[in-house]
Amino acid sequence: MTRDPGRVTAAAGASYDPLDAGFHDHPYDAYRHLRDDDPVHRHTAPGAPPFWVLSRFADVWDAVRDPGTYSSASGLTFYPDEIGRLGLAPTLVMLDPPRQTRLRALIGSGFTPRRVRGLESALRDLVRERIAALAAAERDGEQVDLHRDLSTHLPSFALTELFGVPAEERHRFGPWVTALTHLQDSGFDLARMSGPDAVGEMFAYFGDLVAARREQPGEDLISALVAADVDGERLTDWDILGFCFVMTAGGTDTTANLVSHAAALLTAHPEQRALLLADPGLLGPAVVESLRVESSVQALARTATRDVTLHGSTIREGEKVLLLYGAANRDDREFGPTAEEFDIRREIPRHLGFASGPHFCVGSHLARLMAEVALDELLRAYPGVAVDPARGERLRSAFTRGWVSLPASLAG
Numbered sequence: 001m002t003r004d005p006g007r008v009t010a011a012a013g014a015s016y017d018p019l020d021a022g023f024h025d026h027p028y029d030a031y032r033h034l035r036d037d038d039p040v041h042r043h044t045a046p047g048a049p050p051f052w053v054l055s056r057f058a059d060v061w062d063a064v065r066d067p068g069t070y071s072s073a074s075g076l077t078f079y080p081d082e083i084g085r086l087g088l089a090p091t092l093v094m095l096d097p098p099r100q101t102r103l104r105a106l107i108g109s110g111f112t113p114r115r116v117r118g119l120e121s122a123l124r125d126l127v128r129e130r131i132a133a134l135a136a137a138e139r140d141g142e143q144v145d146l147h148r149d150l151s152t153h154l155p156s157f158a159l160t161e162l163f164g165v166p167a168e169e170r171h172r173f174g175p176w177v178t179a180l181t182h183l184q185d186s187g188f189d190l191a192r193m194s195g196p197d198a199v200g201e202m203f204a205y206f207g208d209l210v211a212a213r214r215e216q217p218g219e220d221l222i223s224a225l226v227a228a229d230v231d232g233e234r235l236t237d238w239d240i241l242g243f244c245f246v247m248t249a250g251g252t253d254t255t256a257n258l259v260s261h262a263a264a265l266l267t268a269h270p271e272q273r274a275l276l277l278a279d280p281g282l283l284g285p286a287v288v289e290s291l292r293v294e295s296s297v298q299a300l301a302r303t304a305t306r307d308v309t310l311h312g313s314t315i316r317e318g319e320k321v322l323l324l325y326g327a328a329n330r331d332d333r334e335f336g337p338t339a340e341e342f343d344i345r346r347e348i349p350r351h352l353g354f355a356s357g358p359h360f361c362v363g364s365h366l367a368r369l370m371a372e373v374a375l376d377e378l379l380r381a382y383p384g385v386a387v388d389p390a391r392g393e394r395l396r397s398a399f400t401r402g403w404v405s406l407p408a409s410l411a412g
Helices: 021-025 028-037 057-064 082-086 101-108 113-117 120-139 146-151 152-164 167-186 197-217 223-226 239-252 253-268 270-278 280-293 363-380
Strands: 040-045 048-054 300-304 308-310 314-316 320-321 403-405 408-411
Touching: 048 057, 057 082, 057 320, 101 223, 101 239, 113 363, 120 146, 120 152, 120 167, 120 197, 120 363, 146 152, 146 253, 146 363, 146 403, 152 167, 152 239, 152 363, 167 197, 167 239, 197 223, 197 239, 223 239, 239 253, 253 270, 253 280, 253 363, 253 403, 270 280, 270 363, 280 363
Parallel strands: 048 320
Antiparallel strands: 040 048, 300 320, 308 314
């Protein structure tokens, strides 16, 4: 295979191994090697079935927008029968058009940007409370942890607000999110999962909530989904439960990691922080650039529905194909020679931080709102805030990139 002239190849030995715990600290040399020298990589390693890996932006972009060739119906990881192992019916993210299109339209009629914007005031209050708690802890000589004590609180709070979960029951969400985060790394083996009852508990809880809203609707999102109607079609209880599962499993840790990644990038690039402090209008672009450079969702899989030949390699019908968003979002073929640099003034007509096509992230507007509010309030209160990734603990996952802990100093 001929490498494009003028491109820089990763150091010899840089290898892609998503199941190696150490790989997640520094994956980007391996990503560059895949893009430049092995853009259709056949991955074989102990502990996982063989699968293909696409790493160039154009290839991943085309794949996510072509569900007819790259299907979601057999799951979104390289593990076989992940849906069956959970004992669940397919959710929104594990369906293909046309059923996925109709279901998304129904959900979208209730989960609107206007409904999300209505959360902003409550989110700001929460962030201010958390920042005040961090400041008090730091004054008392305690170690502040930005990820544990700020970032992780936002998505759980937002979802419970949207779903109409009573304040006294919100404590349930933390253990569920933790268990679901570790589930993917157990190979979707419930027996090896942390908190094996979490999935059943969560579905039972949301089932009761849906039943209650059918009897007595309120102003919350679940009530809106119960009432959703598009061309005479309505959502079933399972459709609503599946959506709640997707938002809880896929929207909590990823959004928390977006906030923490943005803080880490602004710490590592003080010149970019200075630009943002001088021009708050760059807040939205800074969030998007953070998501591009440090993609919370690093990869999701599809299954080929036909033979596909790409860059001289042939992917056979029925084989798993991992779409490597984290590599694609740093591809200099799409983002130019500074693709791997953090630049909040970068023009980004398109990116894969929220995927694209039929499975474009249904919660993208909520994730962006949470990240913008968190950074805005944090930098207003403590413009010199700094995090210390070297003393933090990274999440070990083949599919998401993030943190377990991220020590910080509000004073910088």
